[in-house]
Amino acid sequence: MNAEIITIGDEILIGQVVDTNSAFLATELNKIGISVCQISSIRDNREHILTALDEASARADLIICTGGLGPTSDDITKHTLAEYFGSRLEVNPYVIDSIRMLLEARGVSLNERNIKQAELPHNCDILPNSAGTAQGMLFEKEGKFFVSLPGVPFEMKTIWCEELEKKLKELFPLPAIQHITLLTHGIPESKMADLIHDWEVSLPQNLKLAYLPSPGILRLRITGRTEQNDAELTLLMKQEAEKLKAKIGSAVFGMDDDKLEVIIGKLLKDNNLSLSTAESCTGGWISALLTSVPGASMYYKGGIIAYSNEIKTSELNVSPYTLMMNGAVSQAVVEQMADGVRNKFNTDYAIAVSGIAGPTGGTDDKPVGTVWIALASRKRILSNVYNFGDDRGRNIQKAAIAALFILQKELMCS
Amino acid sequence: MNAEIITIGDEILIGQVVDTNSAFLATELNKIGISVCQISSIRDNREHILTALDEASARADLIICTGGLGPTSDDITKHTLAEYFGSRLEVNPYVIDSIRMLLEARGVSLNERNIKQAELPHNCDILPNSAGTAQGMLFEKEGKFFVSLPGVPFEMKTIWCEELEKKLKELFPLPAIQHITLLTHGIPESKMADLIHDWEVSLPQNLKLAYLPSPGILRLRITGRTEQNDAELTLLMKQEAEKLKAKIGSAVFGMDDDKLEVIIGKLLKDNNLSLSTAESCTGGWISALLTSVPGASMYYKGGIIAYSNEIKTSELNVSPYTLMMNGAVSQAVVEQMADGVRNKFNTDYAIAVSGIAGPTGGTDDKPVGTVWIALASRKRILSNVYNFGDDRGRNIQKAAIAALFILQKELMCS
Numbered sequence: 015m016n017a018e019i020i021t022i023g024d025e026i027l028i029g030q031v032v033d034t035n036s037a038f039l040a041t042e043l044n045k046i047g048i049s050v051c052q053i054s055s056i057r058d059n060r061e062h063i064l065t066a067l068d069e070a071s072a073r074a075d076l077i078i079c080t081g082g083l084g085p086t087s088d089d090i091t092k093h094t095l096a097e098y099f100g101s102r103l104e105v106n107p108y109v110i111d112s113i114r115m116l117l118e119a120r121g122v123s124l125n126e127r128n129i130k131q132a133e134l135p136h137n138c139d140i141l142p143n144s145a146g147t148a149q150g151m152l153f154e155k156e157g158k159f160f161v162s163l164p165g166v167p168f169e170m171k172t173i174w175c176e177e178l179e180k181k182l183k184e185l186f187p188l189p190a191i192q193h194i195t196l197l198t199h200g201i202p203e204s205k206m207a208d209l210i211h212d213w214e215v216s217l218p219q220n221l222k223l224a225y226l227p228s229p230g231i232l233r234l235r236i237t238g239r240t241e242q243n244d245a246e247l248t249l250l251m252k253q254e255a256e257k258l259k260a261k262i263g264s265a266v267f268g269m270d271d272d273k274l275e276v277i278i279g280k281l282l283k284d285n286n287l288s289l290s291t292a293e294s295c296t297g298g299w300i301s302a303l304l305t306s307v308p309g310a311s312m313y314y315k316g317g318i319i320a321y322s323n324e325i326k327t328s329e330l331n332v333s334p335y336t337l338m339m340n341g342a343v344s345q346a347v348v349e350q351m352a353d354g355v356r357n358k359f360n361t362d363y364a365i366a367v368s369g370i371a372g373p374t375g376g377t378d379d380k381p382v383g384t385v386w387i388a389l390a391s392r393k394r395i396l397s398n399v400y401n402f403g404d405d406r407g408r409n410i411q412k413a414a415i416a417a418l419f420i421l422q423k424e425l426m427c428s
Numbered sequence: 429m430n431a432e433i434i435t436i437g438d439e440i441l442i443g444q445v446v447d448t449n450s451a452f453l454a455t456e457l458n459k460i461g462i463s464v465c466q467i468s469s470i471r472d473n474r475e476h477i478l479t480a481l482d483e484a485s486a487r488a489d490l491i492i493c494t495g496g497l498g499p500t501s502d503d504i505t506k507h508t509l510a511e512y513f514g515s516r517l518e519v520n521p522y523v524i525d526s527i528r529m530l531l532e533a534r535g536v537s538l539n540e541r542n543i544k545q546a547e548l549p550h551n552c553d554i555l556p557n558s559a560g561t562a563q564g565m566l567f568e569k570e571g572k573f574f575v576s577l578p579g580v581p582f583e584m585k586t587i588w589c590e591e592l593e594k595k596l597k598e599l600f601p602l603p604a605i606q607h608i609t610l611l612t613h614g615i616p617e618s619k620m621a622d623l624i625h626d627w628e629v630s631l632p633q634n635l636k637l638a639y640l641p642s643p644g645i646l647r648l649r650i651t652g653r654t655e656q657n658d659a660e661l662t663l664l665m666k667q668e669a670e671k672l673k674a675k676i677g678s679a680v681f682g683m684d685d686d687k688l689e690v691i692i693g694k695l696l697k698d699n700n701l702s703l704s705t706a707e708s709c710t711g712g713w714i715s716a717l718l719t720s721v722p723g724a725s726m727y728y729k730g731g732i733i734a735y736s737n738e739i740k741t742s743e744l745n746v747s748p749y750t751l752m753m754n755g756a757v758s759q760a761v762v763e764q765m766a767d768g769v770r771n772k773f774n775t776d777y778a779i780a781v782s783g784i785a786g787p788t789g790g791t792d793d794k795p796v797g798t799v800w801i802a803l804a805s806r807k808r809i810l811s812n813v814y815n816f817g818d819d820r821g822r823n824i825q826k827a828a829i830a831a832l833f834i835l836q837k838e839l840m841c842s
Binding site: 024025026027028029030031032033034036037038039040041042043044049050051052053054055056057062066069084085119120121122125126127128145147166168224226291293295296297298299300301302304305306308309310311314315316317318319320321322324325329359371372373374406407410 | 440441442443444445446447448450451452453454455456457458463464465466467468469470471476480483607616617618619621622638639640641643649651705707709710711712713714715716718719720722723724725728729730731732733734735736738739743773785786787788815817819820821822824
């Protein structure tokens with residue numbers, strides 16, 4: 015069972031937009047046992063779209079197109095698809111209603127262009143878009159299936175999750191594919207590969223391992239595939255995951271789709287504990303991560319972003335003398351910050367960060383990327399220093415993740 | 429003059445890696461006047477590579493492949509290219525020397541795998557790689573040019589900058605391509621299309637418009653192309669951009685690669701003004717955006733994340749009575765938050781946000797997505813209410829961007 019992905023839009027071909035839709039679709043298709051044999055990005059151009067459809071359907075059973083469904087004149091996908099599949103465009107009254115409701119909820123009224131978006135090929139299955147006005151479409155031609163999705167990532171993902179995944183599972187007899195992912199922190203990729211080499215080479219043939227690194231986190235994904243017994247595969251995979259865990263123990267902080275900020279939230283909530291933050295160089299990233307979790311207000315009380323030294327003193331009770339003697343990026347200051355916000359907001363825990371994100375502000379002693387992180391609890395204050403390198407954006411990200419890891423470790427131990 | 433890009437590697441087709449190489453190459457090719465007509469990602473597979481080369485060279489004059497040049501057994505690009513171009517592989521003594529020097533500088537000595545990498549097709553131009561062991565290659569066949577580059581982004585970029593760009597300019601007579609992008613806020617895509625329809629259809633033939641939407645921001649990109657007079661095109665494009673601006677005036681907040689948080693930073697810095705923030709539902713996103721800009725500490729003093737009502741009262745001086753009578757998501761509370769943080773941090777401006785990010789917490793009166801935003805200056809306090817819909821992540825993003833727009837507008841007017 016093979017698929018191809020076609021992304022339509024000039025913005026990708028001029029390099030203005032990085033095509034993340036294809037990576038999402040490729041990941042999801044692989045998860046349900048559909049291999050992707052090619053991804054093509056092509057122009058908003060009739061001939062080009064027609065050729066690409068022909069070429070792709072010569073190789074694959076399923077072709078998924080994204081993009082080109084907007085209401086503007088450079089979006090020509092729908093008309094070209096209608097031509098390819100010999101369709102009449104018909105206004106679909108149900109779609110008009112759903113677009114009207116969607117727009118009304120946003121305080122916008124229906125206009126002519128929106129009505130145009132409800133004109134859909136008569137011979138497709140509509141894949142409703144609950145997040146936008148461009149509908150998904152599913153066609154069948156000569157035994158091959160073709161899907162068209164909007165290019166806005168959020169809308170494309172919504173249709174995948176709410177409609178398309180289910181549909182594909184109904185349409186095709188798919189092999190069983192299972193994944194177990196271990197989320198690890200603290201062991202770099204090449205060291206990890208050495209550490210688990212013996213286990214990896216002894217894996218059964220139908221199991222495969224992938225290394226998925228991202229800043230601060232390395233995911234190890236075991237993929238298993240069977241045409242026969244689903245339950246047997248589940249058992250086998252669990253056993254292999256346990257063996258892997260035994261090798262790398264404390265580096266594993268979660269499984270599958272777990273997120274660090276969700277794990278921390280659960281630990282705090284379950285133990286009726288509260289948290290506050292004091293951020294300098296991370297400038298709100300830690301609190302933004304924490305509050306991305308629904309229900310965060312149950313344990314996260316708030317924070318101080320102390321970007322200036324004045325505010326470190328006035329709001330967090332950092333001693334001006336300590337600041338003068340040690341500088342803002344120092345163990346003494348970051349510990350006072352954590353202690354200060356914890357006392358002020360009366361929380362069980364507080365995390366504080368002070369560092370040099372860059373690109374300027376570094377010295378020989380404290381180069382760009384130097385970051386102090388402290389954790390204060392009702393019992394004690396811990397702190398650590400890091401150097402995350404010289405990229406501002408990655409320094410901020412890595413410092414925020416490192417701060418959350420310190421908290422998670424403390425919550426696990428106490 | 430058309431080009432196609434082929435990225436070779438299974439990791440892209442399983443969604444493990446987002447293909448950023450293509451976006452880089454597409455940007456650079458367009459800059460020098462080479463249009464990219466297709467980008468394809470294909471497997472590490474001999475037949476697939478051969479077919480892709482045939483298909484691409486039927487459409488384009490230049491084909492650039494990346495990936496598959498590593499020393500491991502799944503990297504088969506070089507042998508497949510040698511087959512396609514009828515080449516013998518020969519060890520190149522100059523390349524051996526350069527690989528040896530590169531490795532010695534890293535404290536590593538040459539091994540057999542490295543020597544294999546110096547085996548190159550006898551009938552290609554070598555594009556030396558000063559950043560790694562896999563060399564770039566340039567072939568000519570039946571009047572078409574083919575380039576093969578390593579897949580490691582840093583090495584690919586090094587070869588582009590040091591070798592390939594220069595080479596392509598020598599090989600081809602290139603047209604000039606220019607882009608002007610207007611960044612707009614506040615007019616949805618379909619309304620914008622109506623508003624500028626007359627202007628759009630009257631554009632000269634060599635100019636094209638594209639709509640590039642993202643949460644809260646719509647970019648309008650004019651692309652111009654000429655085979656003749658570069659300066660004339662520049663003038664023509666400026667004139668058309670001015671006409672467009674005249675139509676949508678205040679919706680335009682920046683040009684080309686401008687970022688809202690950078691524009692605001694510049695306005696504050698140039699006028700020696702300071703800013704603080706008080707965030708509830710955005711939970712630190714606004715401050716994270718502001719502090720993503722290098723040098724933000726010159727104007728951004730800090731902020732309070734007041735996730736709980738207690739903290740709204742204790743830190744921002746919001747009246748408990750106002751909170752009780754109006755609820756936290758209300759005009760009165762958000763105005764007190766803005767005023768409170770501005771007074772506390774003694775800044776010229778302050779922005780405050782209070783809303784219901786979701787997924788729970790909505791009521792009939794105040795559904796999920798209801799967000800109040802206030803701006804306080806030394807002169808006055810402004811506030812607005814929004815409804816951003818029902819997705820938590822997007823509510824937070826959109827609220828943060830809307831808050832920055834209110835500030836930008838005020839800074840422009842004062």
